[in-house]
Amino acid sequence: DAGITQSPRHKVTETGTPVTLRCHQTENHRYMYWYRQDPGHGLRLIHYSYGVKDTDKGEVSDGYSVSRSKTEDFLLTLESATSSQTSVYFCAISESGHTYEQYFGPGTRLTVT
């Protein structure tokens, strides 16, 4: 299995609080991605990174920000959590942006009450 970890694995937080999720990889892959998965919507890309300090928006980026200060770490921050952000969040990595071959982490289940 690709060396991808996510922390925390589960979190319950209150509406309006900031939340940061961490993705850590040991594969030295250049590209990293944050997705959310919800019933009826499938996987949706939030943000992605194509290198240290290089990030861009995906299809559902509103209310989320990301940072990548090291190759191995990609942080996702919910600036002010809302109930609509209750979801399972997956981090993924790939060697290049051209390939559809991505390796996913175990996920973080976030509940916003």
Add this chain to the structure above:
Amino acid sequence: DAKTTQPPSMDCAEGRAANLPCNHSTISGNEYVYWYRQIHSQGPQYIIHGLKNNETNEMASLIITEDRKSSTLILPHATLRDTAVYYCIVRVPDSGGYQKVTFGTGTKLQVIP
């Protein structure tokens, strides 16, 4: 992207080969066939991909018909841990600056003891 059609569900006896079909009759010449799976409560897992030749790795084999309009993913000796939803995706690997993994409805494979 070419549309794919998969049966919604299949059963397979443990230890037997699981053959999962995918139809992609509108596939274009530069589109690859990718397979992913998602085991319940886990992150998606890349399995294999191919263009026109049959491919094999430690997880599975991919058989693509000569006209490329359909393919079959083969798990040679299915185990209970292979119970998952399997997704067939057709994509051009280098279109755009990044790739976002998106799934259709997939095939729910149930491996039976």
